Amino acid sequence: MSISADPARNSQPRRKGPLELRRKQAAVEMSDQHLLDTKGPGQFVHTDPWRVLRIQSEFVEGFGALADIGKAVSVFGSARTKPGSPYYEMGVEVGRKLAEAGVAVITGGGPGSMEAANRGTVEGNGVSVGLGIELPFEQGLNQWVDLGINFRYFFARKTMFVKYAQGFIVLPGGLGTLDELFEAMVLVQTRKVTSFPIVLLGVDFWGPMIEWIRGTLVAEGMVSEKDLDLIQVVDDPAEAVDRVLHGAVTPSFKGEQRPE
Ligand SMILES: C/C(=C\CNc1ncnc2c1ncn2[C@@H]1O[C@H](COP(=O)(O)O)[C@@H](O)[C@H]1O)CO
Numbered sequence: 001m002s003i004s005a006d007p008a009r010n011s012q013p014r015r016k017g018p019l020e021l022r023r024k025q026a027a028v029e030m031s032d033q034h035l036l037d038t039k040g041p042g043q044f045v046h047t048d049p050w051r052v053l054r055i056q057s058e059f060v061e062g063f064g065a066l067a068d069i070g071k072a073v074s075v076f077g078s079a080r081t082k083p084g085s086p087y088y089e090m091g092v093e094v095g096r097k098l099a100e101a102g103v104a105v106i107t108g109g110g111p112g113s114m115e116a117a118n119r120g121t122v123e124g125n126g127v128s129v130g131l132g133i134e135l136p137f138e139q140g141l142n143q144w145v146d147l148g149i150n151f152r153y154f155f156a157r158k159t160m161f162v163k164y165a166q167g168f169i170v171l172p173g174g175l176g177t178l179d180e181l182f183e184a185m186v187l188v189q190t191r192k193v194t195s196f197p198i199v200l201l202g203v204d205f206w207g208p209m210i211e212w213i214r215g216t217l218v219a220e221g222m223v224s225e226k227d228l229d230l231i232q233v234v235d236d237p238a239e240a241v242d243r244v245l246h247g248a249v250t251p252s253f254k255g256e257q258r259p260e
Pocket of ligand 1 (some may be wrong): 069075076077079080082107108109110111114131132133135172173174175176177178180
């Protein structure tokens, strides 16, 4: 490697944490200056390094708050279900049955089926958890959440749904519910989580989607037939709870060697 005759190209690096900076890169202001400069525009709180700290704090808060909740199931479902409707009552029943089985219930903390599941959990004297998300049309956590955490970032919140639950129950829902369902399925399919039952409630509601997966995705080779074993569909909340608590081994692993 040749040494340049230009002294500006051989300058000593300025060290900043794990970074080594030279020339123009080294001329940036120091963090201390930002911290102490009360006249600054405050723009630095909108920078990626600052966001990383906020993201980190969401994980720290979430892990800290949920570490001791014990056995738990995450329940997903529509934010739009109205109290008194069949799907809402289904959610209440699921929450109550899980609570009676001594299992904590984790929801998105919002209205509709989330509220229903939290409500049933409180009625069943269980641990009712809500993981809220900051949205432009924010409504706050529903009144049946006893342990609530508000997240700014979807991905940090999603980690909590998976890390602290032993399985998922999915009530009828829209895009948010589908997002959560398919994320769960991919995590099991790719074996990022194992022994993780996913139970859908509502045969008529979910049936056409299952048929589309079978008739199009399986038929075109996009997923394998056994990927359909990742989900179970039932109509009875009590059966959903029974399957999520006792369906320990995901069917697609039957007879297969699991990776270490
Ligand atoms: C749309 C309305 C309120 C939105 N408030 C939400 N609060 C918390 N979590 C939510 C909210 N909306 C969606 N989610 C998450 O997605 C799932 C429901 O989404 P869907 O599109 O309604 O199926 C749910 O499991 C949450 O985790 C007021 O109407």
